[in-house]
Amino acid sequence: MFKFDDERDEYVAELNGVEFVCDEPEDGDEEEAQKLSKLYFEKLPEMIEFMWPELQQVYRDIDKAKLPQLLGKPTINLTTCQIMYMEQALDDTHIIEFEYTDDFAGFECFNIDG
Numbered sequence: 217m218f219k220f221d222d223e224r225d226e227y228v229a230e231l232n233g234v235e236f237v238c239d240e241p242e243d244g245d246e247e248e249a250q251k252l253s254k255l256y257f258e259k260l261p262e263m264i265e266f267m268w269p270e271l272q273q274v275y276r277d278i279d280k281a282k283l284p285q286l287l288g289k290p291t292i293n294l295t296t297c298q299i300m301y302m303e304q305a306l307d308d309t310h311i312i313e314f315e316y317t318d319d320f321a322g323f324e325c326f327n328i329d330g
Contacts, residue, residue, distance in 0.1 A: 217246045232257075238294040245294055252292055252320070259320040260284060263299070266323040267314065274328055275306050287312065
């Protein structure tokens with residue numbers, strides 16, 4: 217399932233429109249990716265609520281209802297427990313990222329990097 221990407225220097229897999237990366241696949245990573253690929257869309261409204269205050273400060277005129285489309289495909293790093301939006305359509309330069317706890321039970325350390 218995970219394949220090494222020489223250009224990115226990490227292992228990559230995609231399931232249900234969610235990209236997963238890790239430094240090196242460990243036992244249980246495939247099952248974890250399968251579970252999180254389904255759970256992501258269930259927890260997306262909570263993620264948006266978590267990100268919304270910061271995003272609204274930076275991107276003042278965004279429509280909250282359109283945010284899932286504007287964020288684009290998520291990349292979930294299983295090694296660092298981060299969700300990243302590297303192809304987001306809010307601007308051309310930033311990566312939006314934050315950390316998650318087990319099964320997306322909580323979110324922290326929101327960052328707009330660019």
